Amino acid sequence: MSPETLKTEVLIIGKGVSGLILHLLLERKGIKSILIDKVSSKQNLPLAETIPPSTLTLLEEIDFLPLFETFSTKTYGYQSKWNSSQISDENFFLKGKYGYGLKINKQKIISALQQQSNRIISVKDISQLETKKNTNTILIKKLNDKITSIESNIIVDATGRKRHILKQVNINSIEYDSNLAYLCYVPKKGPSLKYGFFTESFENAWGTISDLNETTRIVSLYTSKENESYKLFKDFTNWSYLLDKTELLKLCIPRNGNFKVYGKLANSSVPSKITFQNIISIGDAAMSFNPISSHGVSNAIYTAKEAALAIEKHMTSNKYSLVNYDKKMHTIFKEYFNQKEKLYQL
Numbered sequence: 001m002s003p004e005t006l007k008t009e010v011l012i013i014g015k016g017v018s019g020l021i022l023h024l025l026l027e028r029k030g031i032k033s034i035l036i037d038k039v040s041s042k043q044n045l046p047l048a049e050t051i052p053p054s055t056l057t058l059l060e061e062i063d064f065l066p067l068f069e070t071f072s073t074k075t076y077g078y079q080s081k082w083n084s085s086q087i088s089d090e091n092f093f094l095k096g097k098y099g100y101g102l103k104i105n106k107q108k109i110i111s112a113l114q115q116q117s118n119r120i121i122s123v124k125d126i127s128q129l130e131t132k133k134n135t136n137t138i139l140i141k142k143l144n145d146k147i148t149s150i151e152s153n154i155i156v157d158a159t160g161r162k163r164h165i166l167k168q169v170n171i172n173s174i175e176y177d178s179n180l181a182y183l184c185y186v187p188k189k190g191p192s193l194k195y196g197f198f199t200e201s202f203e204n205a206w207g208t209i210s211d212l213n214e215t216t217r218i219v220s221l222y223t224s225k226e227n228e229s230y231k232l233f234k235d236f237t238n239w240s241y242l243l244d245k246t247e248l249l250k251l252c253i254p255r256n257g258n259f260k261v262y263g264k265l266a267n268s269s270v271p272s273k274i275t276f277q278n279i280i281s282i283g284d285a286a287m288s289f290n291p292i293s294s295h296g297v298s299n300a301i302y303t304a305k306e307a308a309l310a311i312e313k314h315m316t317s318n319k320y321s322l323v324n325y326d327k328k329m330h331t332i333f334k335e336y337f338n339q340k341e342k343l344y345q346l
């Protein structure tokens with residue numbers, strides 16, 4: 001039996017913030033797109049990510065600010081003890097038009113964005129991608145096991161750090177570090193945090209405490225695979241020892257009990273080609289930032305906005321628009337990289 005065939009102008013793979021925002025921006029421009037997402041058995045962890053005041057201006061520009069604000073709490077800064085003997089304040093009030101950032105509930109934002117579209121397909125698997133000069137064809141296995149073929153002029157890789165589509169066309173990534181994040185959800189304990197967020201550096205590592213709700217905190221420890229003891233971070237029973245020389249982090253983790261530790265990639269990397277023929281990548285797939293920058297979600301929104309413009313121009317026969325998008329993003333990544341190095345030297 002031959003597969004059912006769907007046709008679309010743009011096919012977006014990945015239902016994170018980047019994929020959904022691009023999908024909705026294209027819809028507003030009258031460009032037909034389909035978004036597909038692989039259903040995973042893995043749990044989506046609440047990360048309570050923070051976005052800085054500058055991103056609020058970006059969200060206002062593309063008319064998504066009210067939606068983000070509905071599922072966020074305002075944050076006015078954070079405290080840190082970063083390569084210093086003192087706890088210092090970083091106050092968002094001083095910056096930008098808004099004077100506050102947002103601590104977002106990403107899962108709720110994703111559901112709300114998703115509700116605005118009826119062109120999202122959940123799939124079991126993306127089995128094959130065939131690229132041609134003007135049309136890409138992708139075979140997907142739906143949840144009911146039916147195979148569907150989707151033909152599209154442009155394919156967008158929004159699969160996050162996995163870069164699933166770029167990998168299928170043999171685009172390699174340049175990794176600049178091997179940072180990892182280890183997260184744990186613990187009952188609130190220890191001092192209350194002025195802004196609900198605190199960060200502290202310690203030997204070959206750093207950690208954050210973020211108030212998730214009235215009763216729970218997320219403690220995240222970041223280190224690199226180059227740190228010989230990185231494997232110790234995987235087991236909560238080692239955390240008291242690892243945090244022994246910290247001032248505040250150690251006060252916020254329960255001494256007894258064993259809590260589940262979740263590991264996540266948190267490195268800086270960029271694909272050698274952010275666009276390749278008529279495949280374009282956005283969000284973490286286009287460039288992934290170490291969480292020290294707090295700009296992963298901003299990057300997802302910004303690249304979606306820029307990709308929507310590039311795709312629109314491409315369709316009105318500007319043959320350089322996708323290449324120009326690639327150049328612009330590589331320049332931004334270089335700039336981020338220089339800034340990141342400065343942050344570590346503070």
Ligand SMILES: Cc1cc2nc3c(=O)[nH]c(=O)nc-3n(C[C@H](O)[C@H](O)[C@H](O)COP(=O)(O)OP(=O)(O)OC[C@H]3O[C@@H](n4cnc5c(N)ncnc54)[C@H](O)[C@@H]3O)c2cc1C
Pocket residue numbers: 013014015016017018019036037038040047048049050051126158159160161162164181183220264265266282283284285291294295296297298300
């Ligand atoms: C511990 C930690 C803390 C962080 N804190 C912050 C913070 O405070 N502020 C901030 O701005 N950023 C932070 N970030 C980064 C931020 O979470 C990401 O940069 C951002 O969510 C990336 O969005 P995205 O849409 O590019 O990708 P993702 O959110 O990764 O979405 C990718 C989507 O692709 C789908 N997918 C993957 N593979 C396939 C496939 N083969 N087929 C189909 N679909 C697929 C996935 O299911 C997912 O829906 C943090 C990250 C970590 C790990």
